[in-house]
Amino acid sequence: MTAFRALAAGALAVALAFLVLPVVAIFVDTSPGELLASLGDGASRDALLLSLETTSVAVALIVAVGTPAAWFLATRRFRGKAAVVTLVELPLVLPPAVAGIGLLAALGPQGLAGGLVGDSLVLQTAGVVVALTFVAAPFYLRQAQAAFAAIDPALLEASRTLGAGEARTFARVGIPTARPGLAAGLALAWGRALGEFGATLMFAGSFRGITQTVPLAIYDQFATDFPAALALSAVLVCVSAVLLGSVKLVTGAGPLGVAAR
Amino acid sequence: MKGVLLAALAVVLMLAGCGDDDGTSGGPPGDLTVSAASSLKEAFTEYSGRFAGEARMHVSFAGSDELAAQIRQGIRPDVFAAANTKLPEALYAEGLVETPVVFAGNRLVIAVPVGSDIQSVEDLAEPGTKLAIGSEGVPVGDYTRAVLDRLDPSTRDAILKNVRTEEPDVKGVVGKVSQGAVDAGFVYVSDIVAAEGDITRIDLPAELEPDVAYGIAIVKGGKNPEAARKFVDGLLTGEGARILHDAGFAKPR
Numbered sequence: 001m002t003a004f005r006a007l008a009a010g011a012l013a014v015a016l017a018f019l020v021l022p023v024v025a026i027f028v029d030t031s032p033g034e035l036l037a038s039l040g041d042g043a044s045r046d047a048l049l050l051s052l053e054t055t056s057v058a059v060a061l062i063v064a065v066g067t068p069a070a071w072f073l074a075t076r077r078f079r080g081k082a083a084v085v086t087l088v089e090l091p092l093v094l095p096p097a098v099a100g101i102g103l104l105a106a107l108g109p110q111g112l113a114g115g116l117v118g119d120s121l122v123l124q125t126a127g128v129v130v131a132l133t134f135v136a137a138p139f140y141l142r143q144a145q146a147a148f149a150a151i152d153p154a155l156l157e158a159s160r161t162l163g164a165g166e167a168r169t170f171a172r173v174g175i176p177t178a179r180p181g182l183a184a185g186l187a188l189a190w191g192r193a194l195g196e197f198g199a200t201l202m203f204a205g206s207f208r209g210i211t212q213t214v215p216l217a218i219y220d221q222f223a224t225d226f227p228a229a230l231a232l233s234a235v236l237v238c239v240s241a242v243l244l245g246s247v248k249l250v251t252g253a254g255p256l257g258v259a260a261r
Numbered sequence: 262m263k264g265v266l267l268a269a270l271a272v273v274l275m276l277a278g279c280g281d282d283d284g285t286s287g288g289p290p291g292d293l294t295v296s297a298a299s300s301l302k303e304a305f306t307e308y309s310g311r312f313a314g315e316a317r318m319h320v321s322f323a324g325s326d327e328l329a330a331q332i333r334q335g336i337r338p339d340v341f342a343a344a345n346t347k348l349p350e351a352l353y354a355e356g357l358v359e360t361p362v363v364f365a366g367n368r369l370v371i372a373v374p375v376g377s378d379i380q381s382v383e384d385l386a387e388p389g390t391k392l393a394i395g396s397e398g399v400p401v402g403d404y405t406r407a408v409l410d411r412l413d414p415s416t417r418d419a420i421l422k423n424v425r426t427e428e429p430d431v432k433g434v435v436g437k438v439s440q441g442a443v444d445a446g447f448v449y450v451s452d453i454v455a456a457e458g459d460i461t462r463i464d465l466p467a468e469l470e471p472d473v474a475y476g477i478a479i480v481k482g483g484k485n486p487e488a489a490r491k492f493v494d495g496l497l498t499g500e501g502a503r504i505l506h507d508a509g510f511a512k513p514r
Contacts, residue, residue, distance in 0.1 A: 051433055109441040109442060110441045119442070123443070191475075201428075202436070206396065207425060210425075219327075219429060220396055220398075220427075220429065222330055223398050223399070224326065224330075224398040225325065226334070
């Protein structure tokens with residue numbers, strides 16, 4: 001083994017320890033009994049159901065709109081494409097607080113489109129979905145675009161010469177070929193949506209059963225009932241892990257498989 | 262090879278550097294770490310600026326209950342300033358802080374946008390009125406519930422039905438009112454002063470007003486107890502007391 005190889009392996013060990021330790025600590029401090037008891041707590045259960053509901057809707061919206069959009073970005077060349085890609089990816093690097101302010105400024109009662117949406121979004125479940133979609137969409141778009149771009153152009157060309165239109169090529173060749181990458185993007189976006197905190201609090205507020213998602217419930221319980229907050233955190237870790245794992249499994253990437261190229 | 266080693270060293274240093282940001286370590290003598298209630302933001306920011314000659318100031322603001330929970334989890338600021346006396350006294354009983362003292366008072370009021378139709382607590386019970394309040398456990402939320410409990414039950418329940426968001430700290434309530442997301446919220450009079458004209462206030466009738474007292478305590482195990490003592494003294498009698506007064510806080514009773 002070269003010295004560099006050893007160094008790289010050491011770096012991986014450091015990274016792994018650093019990233020895994022907080023997650024392990026959550027489970028060390030939570031007994032299985034507490035974990036189950038937290039599921040029985042009304043506020044925690046409401047938060048879990050709301051999180052599942054809002055993230056599902058957000059991810060469905062992201063996939064429905066994001067997949068053809070990513071296809072366009074991956075298969076077309078046009079002026080200003082780099083700028084468009086950057087704009088689409090921008091929410092990726094925005095702090096959630098900036099996302100929250102931006103959503104208020106755009107879609108709040110006094111925002112740019114305030115006359116249009118009124119208060120149908122702010123402090124409403126629909127507002128949670130909007131916040132989640134905003135922060136999570138770029139994760140999917142990015143991966144999906146990369147996955148479509150990685151398809152061998154000869155494959156798409158063959159589809160066309162065999163008489164398939166672009167829609168058919170997209171559905172029959174593009175999506176199946178890019179499926180592992182799309183799945184990885186979906187999993188990332190879903191995970192990001194499940195963890196969303198700042199933009200949700202600023203734009204949608206925090207109200208049990210309406211806008212209080214799991215991260216908000218954890219923050220709420222942190223001050224009053226630390227063991228409950230810890231248990232709910234453990235539940236969120238499990239739910240996220242199961243979601244990500246099953247998405248990859250179902251779509252063929254394999255839970256430990258290689259993500260997008 | 263050398264470059265790789267340097268890069269690895271940089272990563273290690275970066276990781277080590279991250280450890281200093283969480284407020285658990287005060288660093289070399291001369292640093293003073295203060296955990297303060299959100300409602301103290303403007304007053305303490307100004308006071309910290311004046312106090313900078315005595316120590317390098319690190320002040321973090323959040324709901325008092327979140328800050329108390331951090332202290333219970335082992336975070337050791339030098340000073341803990343809360344928007345009630347309950348939390349510092351509880352930490353004192355747990356042996357985590359020195360004897361707390363009351364350093365300021367405040368008044369709970371209703372915040373409304375300028376030009377609002379709302380004129381009284383009873384107006385908040387109107388169906389369709391949207392309200393923001395503090396969540397349970399954060400002082401402003403507890404004061405709000407104490408006020409509502411003094412109303413007749415039907416009015417109280419009608420008002421609670423109008424609540425659209427329970428915010429983790431008072432500044433969250435202020436933000437929801439000033440953004441027009443809600444029609445009204447319960448905040449402190451000092452928050453109205455701090456908002457500088459974006460929102461206005463409706464005073465509560467005297468019989469409903471809760472007794473809002475701010476407690477402060479030096480945290481045991483803090484790095485700089487000497488500066489902490491000076492910081493607290495200045496709030497009680499010195500420049501801090503004047504700044505608090507200008508910010509809309511009352512003298513401690």
